[in-house]
Amino acid sequence: xxxxSFLQSLANGILIAGxxxxxxxxxxxxxxxxxxxxxxxxxxVMLGAYSTFWLFTLLGIxxxxxxxxxxxILFFIGLPIxxxxxxxxxKDPPLNQLLLTLGISIFLQNLAMILxxxxxRAVITSYSGMSxxxxxxxxxxxxxxxxxxxxxxxxxxxxxxxxxxxxxAMRAVSENxxxxxxxxxxxxxxxxxxxxxxxxxxxxxxALVSTIxxxxxxxxxxLSLKAFCILILGGLGNIPGALFGxxxxxxxxxxxxxxxxEGSGWAExxxxxxxxxxxxxxxxxxxxxxxx
Amino acid sequence: MIFYPKLVDSxxxxxxxxxxxxMIMASSWDILARTGQVSVxxxxxxxxxAYTAALLYQxxxxxxxxxxxxxxxxxxxxxxxxxxxxxxxxxIYFAITTIAFAEALSVIWLMTPGVTGGxxxxxxxxxxxxxxxxxxxLILIILALVIFVVWLIESSRLNFAFTAxxxxxxxxxxxxxxxxxxxxxxxxxxxxxxxxxxxxxxxYNTYIIPYEVFGLGISIACLVMPIFGGLYxxxxxxxxxxxxxxxxxxxxxxxxxxxxxxxxxxxxxxxLFMPEGLLGLWKRRILPLFGxxxx
Amino acid sequence: MxxxxxxxxxxxxxMGMILAGFLYGGSVMAQDTIKIGAVLPLxxxxxxxxxxxxxxxxxxxxxxxxxxxxxxxxxxxxxxxxDTGEPSVGIAAAEKLxxxxxxxxxxxxxxxxITFAQLNAIQxxxxxxxxxxxxxxxxxxxxxxxxxxxxxxxWDYHRQSTIRDFLLTIxxxxxxIAVAYExxxxxxxxxxxxxxxxxxxxxxxxxxxxxxxxxxxxxxMLTKIKKANPDVFYWVAYAGDTTxxxxxxxxxxxxxxLFLSVAINFPQYKDSLGxxxxxxxxxxxxxxxxxxxxxxxxxxxxKKAYPGRTPEYWVPLAYTNLMTVVDAIKGAGSTEKEKLIxxxxxxxxxxxxxxxxxxxxxxxxxxxxxxxxxxxxxQAGVSHVxxxxxxxxxxxxxxxxxxxxx
Numbered sequence: 001x002x003x004x005s006f007l008q009s010l011a012n013g014i015l016i017a018g019x020x021x022x023x024x025x026x027x028x029x030x031x032x033x034x035x036x037x038x039x040x041x042x043x044x045v046m047l048g049a050y051s052t053f054w055l056f057t058l059l060g061i062x063x064x065x066x067x068x069x070x071x072x073i074l075f076f077i078g079l080p081i082x083x084x085x086x087x088x089x090x091k092d093p094p095l096n097q098l099l100l101t102l103g104i105s106i107f108l109q110n111l112a113m114i115l116x117x118x119x120x121r122a123v124i125t126s127y128s129g130m131s132x133x134x135x136x137x138x139x140x141x142x143x144x145x146x147x148x149x150x151x152x153x154x155x156x157x158x159x160x161x162x163x164x165x166x167x168x169a170m171r172a173v174s175e176n177x178x179x180x181x182x183x184x185x186x187x188x189x190x191x192x193x194x195x196x197x198x199x200x201x202x203x204x205x206x207a208l209v210s211t212i213x214x215x216x217x218x219x220x221x222x223l224s225l226k227a228f229c230i231l232i233l234g235g236l237g238n239i240p241g242a243l244f245g246x247x248x249x250x251x252x253x254x255x256x257x258x259x260x261x262e263g264s265g266w267a268e269x270x271x272x273x274x275x276x277x278x279x280x281x282x283x284x285x286x287x288x289x290x291x292x
Numbered sequence: 293m294i295f296y297p298k299l300v301d302s303x304x305x306x307x308x309x310x311x312x313x314x315m316i317m318a319s320s321w322d323i324l325a326r327t328g329q330v331s332v333x334x335x336x337x338x339x340x341x342a343y344t345a346a347l348l349y350q351x352x353x354x355x356x357x358x359x360x361x362x363x364x365x366x367x368x369x370x371x372x373x374x375x376x377x378x379x380x381x382x383x384i385y386f387a388i389t390t391i392a393f394a395e396a397l398s399v400i401w402l403m404t405p406g407v408t409g410g411x412x413x414x415x416x417x418x419x420x421x422x423x424x425x426x427x428x429x430l431i432l433i434i435l436a437l438v439i440f441v442v443w444l445i446e447s448s449r450l451n452f453a454f455t456a457x458x459x460x461x462x463x464x465x466x467x468x469x470x471x472x473x474x475x476x477x478x479x480x481x482x483x484x485x486x487x488x489x490x491x492x493x494x495x496y497n498t499y500i501i502p503y504e505v506f507g508l509g510i511s512i513a514c515l516v517m518p519i520f521g522g523l524y525x526x527x528x529x530x531x532x533x534x535x536x537x538x539x540x541x542x543x544x545x546x547x548x549x550x551x552x553x554x555x556x557x558x559x560x561x562x563x564l565f566m567p568e569g570l571l572g573l574w575k576r577r578i579l580p581l582f583g584x585x586x587x
Numbered sequence: 588m589x590x591x592x593x594x595x596x597x598x599x600x601x602m603g604m605i606l607a608g609f610l611y612g613g614s615v616m617a618q619d620t621i622k623i624g625a626v627l628p629l630x631x632x633x634x635x636x637x638x639x640x641x642x643x644x645x646x647x648x649x650x651x652x653x654x655x656x657x658x659x660x661x662x663x664x665x666x667x668x669x670d671t672g673e674p675s676v677g678i679a680a681a682e683k684l685x686x687x688x689x690x691x692x693x694x695x696x697x698x699x700x701i702t703f704a705q706l707n708a709i710q711x712x713x714x715x716x717x718x719x720x721x722x723x724x725x726x727x728x729x730x731x732x733x734x735x736x737x738x739x740x741x742w743d744y745h746r747q748s749t750i751r752d753f754l755l756t757i758x759x760x761x762x763x764i765a766v767a768y769e770x771x772x773x774x775x776x777x778x779x780x781x782x783x784x785x786x787x788x789x790x791x792x793x794x795x796x797x798x799x800x801x802x803x804x805x806x807x808m809l810t811k812i813k814k815a816n817p818d819v820f821y822w823v824a825y826a827g828d829t830t831x832x833x834x835x836x837x838x839x840x841x842x843x844x845l846f847l848s849v850a851i852n853f854p855q856y857k858d859s860l861g862x863x864x865x866x867x868x869x870x871x872x873x874x875x876x877x878x879x880x881x882x883x884x885x886x887x888x889x890k891k892a893y894p895g896r897t898p899e900y901w902v903p904l905a906y907t908n909l910m911t912v913v914d915a916i917k918g919a920g921s922t923e924k925e926k927l928i929x930x931x932x933x934x935x936x937x938x939x940x941x942x943x944x945x946x947x948x949x950x951x952x953x954x955x956x957x958x959x960x961x962x963x964x965x966q967a968g969v970s971h972v973x974x975x976x977x978x979x980x981x982x983x984x985x986x987x988x989x990x991x992x993x
Contacts, residue, residue, distance in 0.1 A: 005810060008839070012806045037384045088564055094383040095330050096563050099519060102332070103559025106512065110553035117635065120827035122859035131838040140806075140838035213803040214827050214859070221508075222801065225395065228388050257807030262403060265770055267807065268799040269399030275392035279385055280377045303682040306708075310675050399799070402770045411775040413700060415725065422711050497674045498707040501700050501772065504674070544630075544669055544676070552630075 004136040009258040010251070011137045017250025018147030019212060022205035024227045024242045025157055026198035032237030033174045033194040034090065039101035040081075042224030043108035044199050048074050048206020049215040050112065053121050063123050063211045067149060071204035078199025082192055090191070105221070112217035120216040146208045153204060158239060160197075170194050174237065229271040232278055249274070297425045305424050309496065311537045312431045313489055317510075318517035318529035319438045320485040323445065325515075326524050327475045328458035330383060333390025334514040336397050337367040337483045339505035341490025343401070346414040346500055356419055357430070360491030367487025368480050375476035391508070398506035413501035416494060427496055434492070438485050442526050445481075454478060455524075486514075509552075516555045519562055522571025531570055620664035621657070621922060623912060624684030625695035626705070631672025636853075637697050637901050641719065642667060644905030645695070647892050652909070658916050665909070666690065674704035681705045685714050691922040692912050695905070696720030699772055706730045715927050719901075719908045722746075723776055724950050731952030735924070737931055737945060739904060739956040744949065746849060746870050747780035749960040751788060753870075753974045754819065757985055761818035761844060765794035767808060767832075768823040774800070777823040777849065793817050800828055805835050813841040821847045830859045837863050837990050844986035852963060852970055854897040861968075866987040868964040868973070872957065873900040873940045876970055878980055885939035900940070907938040 027041045048070040055061040055069060085104060089096050130141040160167040169190045172180040181187050209219060226249060234245025249271060257267035297305055317334065324331055341363030348354040348362055378389050401408045408414075420426040445451055456464040457471045464471055494500045513536075521532025539554055566573045627641050628634035649665050657663050666688050668680035677698075684690045693709075696702050697720035706716070706726070710733065717737040724743055730736045754761060764785060768774030774797060782792055793815040798808055809832070812820060820843040822832060829848055836846070851869035875886055875898055885906070889898055911934050916922060919930035932954065936943040940957065948955035962974035964983055971981025 002814075005814065008810050009807060012804065012810075016804055037388075085560060085564065092563075092567075095328065096567060098330060098384055098387055099515070099559050100563040102512075103556045103563065105556070107553055107556025107560060110556060113630075113635075114553065117639075120830070120855075122830050122855070131840070133840070138839040140835070143838075214830060216827065218801075222803075225391065229392075232385070232388070253804070254807055257804070258811060262796050265403050265797050265799055266399065267804075268802050269396055269403075272392040272396040272399065276378075276389055276396060279381060279389050301686050303679065303686050306675075306679050306682055310679070402797075402799070405775070411771045412725075413772065415703060418707050422708070493675075497678065497704045499674060499700055499703045503771065504700070509673075544671060 005258060007135075007137045009254045011139055012257075013251035013254030014247070015139070015143040015147045015250075016254065017246040018143075018150035019205070019208055020223075020226055020230060020250055021243050021246035022146075022150035022153055022201070022208055023223050024230045024246060025154060025205070025239070026201035027227050027231065028237060028239055028242045029157070029170075029194055029198040029201070031231065033170050034086075034191055035237075036086065036090070036097050037101070037228075037231075038086075038198075039098065039224065040104040040108060041198070041202055041227065042220030042222070043105050043112075044074055044078065044202035044220070045206040045209060045223055046112060046215075046217065046220030047077065047108065048203030049210040049219060050116065050121075050206075051203065052207040052210045053123055053215050056123050056125075057121075062125060063207055064145065064149075067204050067207040070207040071200040074203025074206070075196045075200035078196045078202075079192065081199070082195035086195060087188070087191070105224070109217050109221065116217070120214040121210075122214045123210045125211075142211050146212055149208060150205070153201065154239070154243065157197075157201070161239075166190065166193050225275075226271045229275045232275055297428050302424055305428055307537075307541070309424070309428055309431050311533060312428075312435050313492060313496075314513065314517065314537060315530050315533045316431070316435055316438050316485055316489045317514045318521075318533045319442055319526075320482040320489070321514040322518040322523060322525075322529050323442060323485075324475075324478045324482040325518065326445070326451075326454040326458060327471075327478045328383065328461070329379060329475055329479070330387045330515070331390045331479075331482075332387045332508075332511050332515065333392075333394040334482075334486050335506050335508065335510040336390070336394035337371060337486045338490040338493070338510055339394070339397060339401075339502070340370055341367045341487030342494040342500050342505045343408060343414065343490075344487070345491030346416050346494040347408070349416050349495070350409075350414055356416070356491075356495040360488050360495070363491030363494075364484045364488035367483040367490070371479045371483030372476060375479040376472070379472055379475040379479065391511070394506050394508070394511060398502050401502040401506065408502075411501065413499055414494070415499045418498055419492075419495040427492075431492060434485070434488060439526060439530075441481065441485075446526065450474070450477075458524075512555060516558055518569070520558050520569055522569030525569075525571050528569050528571045535570070620662050621659065621916065622664045622666060622688055622690045623692050623694060623909070624666045624668065624681075624688055624690035626668050626670050626677060626680045626684070626693070627695045628672050628697050628701075629667075629669040634672050634697055637899070638669075640899050640901035641695060641697070641905035643893060643898075644902035644907075645909050647888065647902075648906045648909035648913075650892075651888075652913050658913050659920070659922070663913060667695075670698075670701055670705075672698070672701070674701050677701040677705045678708040681709050685709060685712055691715065691916070691924075691927070692717055694719065694908050694912060699723035699726055702726050703729070706736070713924075715924050715931075717908060717912050717931065719904055723772055727948065727950050727952045731948065731950065731955075734953060735928060737954040737956070738948075738952060739908060741872060741957045741960055742948060742950070742952070742955070743776040744780045744784075745958055745960055747777060747784050749870050749962065749974075750781060750821070750847070751784040753962045754785070754790070755788065756974065757845075757983065761790070763791045763793045763815075763817045764819045764821055765812045765815055765817035765843070766792060766796075766821050767794070767812065768797050769800040769825065769828060770797045771800055773825070774823040781821065798824075798828075800825060802828070803831070805832050806839055809836055809839055809841055813839060817843050819843060819845045819847055823849050826850060826853045826855065830856075833860055833863050833867065840990055842987070842989045846987060851965065853899055856965075857968060862993065865965050865967065865993070866984060868962055868983070870960050870962055871900065872960055873903060874961070874963055874970050874972065876980060877940075877961075877972060877978065879939070879941060879978075881937050881941075882939045903939040907936065907940060907943060910938070911936050911943060 023045055030038050051070045051073050052063050052066045055066045089100055132139045161171055169185045173187055173190045177187050230245035230249055233248050234241030253267045253270050260266055344363035344366045345359035348359045402411055453469050453474045456469055461471050517532040517536050518529040522528030628638040653662050670677035670680050693714055693716045696718045699721040702721035703726055713735050715735055719739045722740050722743050727742050768778040794812050846867040848869045851867055852871050852874050915927055915931040919926035934945055943956050945954040961972050961978055963970045964973045972978050973981055973983040
């Protein structure tokens, strides 16, 4: 038994799961609170990655520092998006919601192409490529930090949802918005805030993406698909489920990549095949849902 | 329409053929949409049709038109299986599954070059030896066929069934309409024509690769056109296609990149302001100005 | 009702066609210029950079030509069409240029797939084509033997034969190679030839796998390769993947004696990788640092036209493309096709990439411009030519120092 390979694969899987989880958090929040699957979430992540890139290139701000900054920028971008495009269709059939967010997604992808061209951009710092050696396993420093930050973001989100007033309002609204309205919660404002927070999370995870991967207009789309896979794996609209799903996806990709013949080719397709298999077997996702 | 090829040059004829092909795909998508299911993975069926025709030609020299037919039938069979497995899913999940379906096919295709030609793609000699007029007539016939089928659906009991399922599936069920069966039927018909379009595409363009025929761009194009023109109508997908192709060509010549941004804008604008597409806009806003309302 | 509905819809189609016809029908004015048409990928993400670079090269040449008075007493008009990365649009663009704009030559090109579709569609017209793009031998087999087809870009096997010849010059000779390639045509054809050529010469291939272009995580694959302990790690990928592969190789402390790839001289290489990119070798068509006289002169012109940019080989290649075509027109004294073909065959032009003449190529091509490539290696942030000796500007550093010792 080749322990070195096994442990390395395990480590890789866990680390990438951290990134996936960060990306999926915002999507989960919007789905849980408003019941909308935001097809454009990946593009918000992409914008976060670009904002980190430009902050770094133009102002020399270290990507680690710009995580909160990108998060804030995207928070403020998310608000008008909600107000002008999402709010009008909250009561529409899911078909319309799908088409609308899909339209926003296409629009943002192409906007990025027009503004910044299609070349991939990388954020390189003095510590890119450094790695820690823990016994038989090499852990990239950037990846490790990303993982830790993703965990931090999750903890913040959970604290926010359980301790902070607006957060608890969001939870109330997600359970029953009529009852919430009846007891005086401003449902519209809660939705607005939730979307903003979700966008902020997307922006922050975009910053992480720009350090681990590279930035280009389509990076959001690829991540979206993985996020959908995680949603379906872990249950829609609940956070532990999202974490669980991220872990499964990350580990599966990593192990298939290492052990399957021609694994690296198949690994990228894992997310799609998982989606199909799971939905076919259990149409409401593996861990059940909050809505529906 | 019959004498059309004699009137225009081959560049324009090519554009027309491409447009007709798009119309076929738009109308096919609309057929499934009538049951309330949104597919964002038509590329999967298109690609199956394309590869069936191309590979059958390559291996056994099957004449192109028969190859296209084979592609259509195979796409239809895949749709039956996929349909029964996934059409129980509601809107969003079905959509996500279709995206995953097309992408998964793309990956499988790339990883099995022995059977599918993999990344190298498959090439075929030019359709009808490059005689574009014949290609034009073929595509015109198929287009007419699709329109005819949609008209048939609209004037039969199927229309009632599809609409009932689309509006409220549970109620339809209670009324005795088996939703899954009708949805699969719609999917089959849609797949048949999309598959045929794929087969035609592979012979007409002489060279296909997985990235292209299973690509998301195709799936998106299939849905933007009918939505723009007007869902659940005969003329909607047609008008939507013409306008979008014209806008696209204009943008392509004027701007270097990102002209696909128009697709995104159109989707957003349509959903927010004209959910019934152009046709709906016409019927509700413009026609009444002339003092009559068409029912 | 049926007939009425039918006619209504078909009538709509007709109206639509006429409408569309007006949109593109009327714009071409009759001018007294020599028209040349180019089809480039300008809007598809993966190809757009090369398309842009070609456009810059073409515009540079165009300005020079027209400032010197044009050719045959007339100005040259360059019409550039975008193929958007789709074969059917590529076909439409080529057809439009040939049948509507009546260009005397069709130039440019990039993707092998689109090229194949385009040439299939227009070959009945037997147009004069001086094509920069396409490296797939599929194109060579089918169209190489056509007398009206002139081709510049090296074919796939040229890259790999250069690699083989280069590896044979290293001493001590490396024995084991790991090959990884992106799953598109680019990677697959390259891998086919490299495996063939290297096996013929006794190299042992210890790893041979494809990966999905655009993956975010190569560590599983790199871990496997590290285990196989190859002397040389050879991979074929686009810019983005290459960046990640190098970064992640460093992360897992993977130390082959040589990192070897294909496209490592793209403009963002240095910015993206910094010191991590050192010691990497790659096969290429041309780099700005080549010491040919023509290269130096041309780089001056380039710096004036596009200050602050670093060109990839597409720029001088496209520049050469237009220059040689216009030279052929001059030499033929006319734009008549047969005379053009004859004049083009006599091309002998000192381009920034070296001497340009058209010769036969190995798998059926009649008119091939470039058949020799170079190997470069990044050393301390500068890309040096290390092979062939006749063009070298530096010496190969082999074996590569371990990551810890850098």
